[in-house]
Amino acid sequence: MLLLSLLCSAVFGTLSAASVSYSMLAITRTLTGVALSGVSLIVLPLGMEWVDTRHRTFSGILTSTFWSIGNMLLAMVAYLVREWHWLLVAVTGPCLLSFVCLWWVPESARWLIANSKVKQAHRHLLRCARMNGRKDFTVSPEALRKMATDKNPGESYSYISLFRTPVLRKISLCSGSVWFGVAFSYYGMSMNLTGFGLNMYLSQFVFGIIEIPAKMMMYVLVNRVGRRQSQAWTLILTGLCIGANIIIPKSFTSLRSVIAIMGKGLSEAAFTVVFLYTSELYPTVLRQNGMGYTCFMARIGGALAPLMFLLDEVWRSLPEVMYCGVAVFCGSMAFLLPETLNKCLPEGIEDIEKTQ
Numbered sequence: 001m002l003l004l005s006l007l008c009s010a011v012f013g014t015l016s017a018a019s020v021s022y023s024m025l026a027i028t029r030t031l032t033g034v035a036l037s038g039v040s041l042i043v044l045p046l047g048m049e050w051v052d053t054r055h056r057t058f059s060g061i062l063t064s065t066f067w068s069i070g071n072m073l074l075a076m077v078a079y080l081v082r083e084w085h086w087l088l089v090a091v092t093g094p095c096l097l098s099f100v101c102l103w104w105v106p107e108s109a110r111w112l113i114a115n116s117k118v119k120q121a122h123r124h125l126l127r128c129a130r131m132n133g134r135k136d137f138t139v140s141p142e143a144l145r146k147m148a149t150d151k152n153p154g155e156s157y158s159y160i161s162l163f164r165t166p167v168l169r170k171i172s173l174c175s176g177s178v179w180f181g182v183a184f185s186y187y188g189m190s191m192n193l194t195g196f197g198l199n200m201y202l203s204q205f206v207f208g209i210i211e212i213p214a215k216m217m218m219y220v221l222v223n224r225v226g227r228r229q230s231q232a233w234t235l236i237l238t239g240l241c242i243g244a245n246i247i248i249p250k251s252f253t254s255l256r257s258v259i260a261i262m263g264k265g266l267s268e269a270a271f272t273v274v275f276l277y278t279s280e281l282y283p284t285v286l287r288q289n290g291m292g293y294t295c296f297m298a299r300i301g302g303a304l305a306p307l308m309f310l311l312d313e314v315w316r317s318l319p320e321v322m323y324c325g326v327a328v329f330c331g332s333m334a335f336l337l338p339e340t341l342n343k344c345l346p347e348g349i350e351d352i353e354k355t356q
Contacts, residue, residue: 001038001042002038002039002042002043002046002102002105003099003102004038005035005036005037005038005039005042006035006039006095006098006099006102007099008031008032008034008035008038009032009035009036009039009092009095010092010095010096010099012028012029012031012032012035013028013032013088013091013092013095014089014092015028016028016029016032016088017085017086017088017089017092018085032092037295037299039098040295041288041291041292041295042288043063044060044063044064044275044276044279045108045279045287045288045291046105046108047059047060047063048060048276048279048280048345049108049109049110049111049284049287049345050106050108050109050128053342053343053344053345056276056280056345057219057222057223057276058219060272060275060276060279061215061216061218061219061272061276064215064271064272064275064276065212065215067211068208068209068211068212068215068268069208070094070208071204071207071208071211072205072208072209073208074091074204074208075201075202075204075205075208076205077090077091078201078204079201106124106127106128107120107124109121109124109125109128110284110345110347111284112124113144114284114285114347114348116145118141118144118145119141121144122139122141122144125137125139125144126139157285157286157289158289159289159292159293161286161289161349162282162286162289162290162293165349165352165353166353167338167352167353168286168349168352168353170336171281171282171290171337171338171352172290172293174333174334174336174337175274175277175278175281175290175294175337176293176294176297177297177330177333178231178235178274178294178330178331178333178334178337179274179278179294179295179297179298179301180297180298180300180301180326180330181235181301181326181327181329181330181331181333182235182267182270182271182274182298182301182330183271183297183298183299183300183301183302183305184301184302184304184305184323184326184327184330185235185238185239185242185267185270185305185323185326185327186238186267186268186270186271186302187301187302187305187306188242188305188306188308188319188323189207189238189242189260189263189264189267189323190207190264191305191306191309206261207261207264207268210261210262210264210265210268211264211265211268211269213265214265214266214268214269214272215268215269215272217269218230218234218269218272218273222273222276222341223341226339226341227273227276227277227280227339227340227341228277228334228335228337228338228339230269230273231270231273231274231277231331231334231337232331232332232334232335233331234266234267234269234270234273234331235266235267235270235327235328235330235331235334236327236328236331236332237263237266238263238266238267238270238327238331239323239324239325239326239327239328239331240324240328241259241260241262241263241266242263242320242323242324242327243320243321243324244259245259245260245263245320246317246320246321246324267327270331274294277337277340278290278291278294279291280340280343280345281337281338281340282346282352283345283346283347283348283349283351283352284345284346284347284348285347285348285349286349301326305323308322308323
């Protein structure tokens with residue numbers, strides 16, 4: 001699926017650069033976005049399922065750091081390449097590099113075991129041990145097959161399974177709300193780049209840079225205060241930063257810019273945590289379903305974010321009030337989620353239900 005997502009991203013991205021009408025551009029960019037959503041859904045859970053509990057946070061933060069680097073490079077490329085056809089070609093190029101990297105990316109052993117593909121899982125585990133210099137590592141296919149048998153491999157799962165049991169239902173409702181709030185506030189700030197008194201290209205570059213220390217800060221916080229507190233407070237503080245700029249007069253350009261940059265850093269920190277946190281909340285058999293559902297909620301938030309600017313006809317500050325209110329409310333929903341710090345990834349639904 002990762003290969004297919006990357007292939008579709010490259011194809012539709014190239015077609016969008018060759019668009020001859022606005023309708024063609026709109027359709028191909030939409031399809032590009034759909035394909036890229038598949039990449040983001042797969043990459044982080046796949047990386048986390050290959051590391052142990054102690055290195056899970058590092059894996060998640062490191063993966064998301066490349067998102068911030070991409071934001072900074074986007075600003076630089078957009079500044080240098082002003083012709084939109086060539087700009088779309090330039091931003092599609094990294095998809096081709098990803099094809100090469102896929103040669104070194106194995107399928108998740110957890111997923112293979114959960115789906116009774118024991119031989120493939122055994123082969124990947126031995127390969128992983130060999131690459132890590134663990135010559136003493138031994139595991140028999142029979143032991144893996146017993147793990148697969150214990151997890152009811154014949155049972156099928158769907159998005160409805162996310163709401164069938166009490167604990168999973170609570171996790172799904174709360175995490176969906178958090179994802180909506182994170183995306184709503186993140187894209188609301190990102191799309192209002194010129195509203196904070198900075199040049200559009202400079203704003204994009206600065207917003208990309210501020211994400212790096214935000215991620216480093218989150219690496220420390222999520223390991224010390226936990227995922228739940230980190231998720232809740234980064235989103236709540238994002239809303240408060242947006243609300244502060246409603247009160248600060250527009251003549252205080254520098255102060256407004258500092259508050260905006262702080263808010264953008266916090267919103268990115270919230271985005272970083274939510275990917276990591278959600279991947280740990282759902283069991284292996286439903287992890288991709290859970291990520292798909294929560295990302296869908298995020299897309300709804302991202303789609304509604306720019307429409308809020310239409311509300312300035314009712315009241316000039318109403319869009320910011322909406323961003324602030326939604327961020328604070330959705331951040332508060334994170335307090336209802338279970339803590340996952342230093343806990344093993346759940347494999348089946350029963351692992352979720354019996355621990356709560």
